[in-house]
Amino acid sequence: MRAVVYNGRNDISIDDVAEPKAGEGEVKLQVGYNGICGSDLHEYFAGPIFIPQDDVHPLTGASSR
Known part of the structure; x- marks a missing residue:
């Protein structure tokens, strides 16, 4: 399936x-x-603010570290 994935500030x-x-x-x-x-x-513009940075995404398995 297609998903919008937040990769970090402005990304x-x-x-x-x-x-x-x-x-x-x-x-x-x-x-x-x-x-x-x-x-x-x-x-999007100033984050991460609210998105936890230590967790692994449940669908993609990606980590924001």
Whole structure:
């Protein structure tokens, strides 16, 4: 599936990532629409502010370190 991936300040990309599968007790939703808000713009231009930097992304396995 295609996903917008935040790579760091002023750096996003559209990448192919593995489609997640719902585990036990989880649901998977199909997104109809999405948007961005002011905090997203702050994260893009001045970040990282809110995105944790020590975690591994659950879909891509990428680390921001």
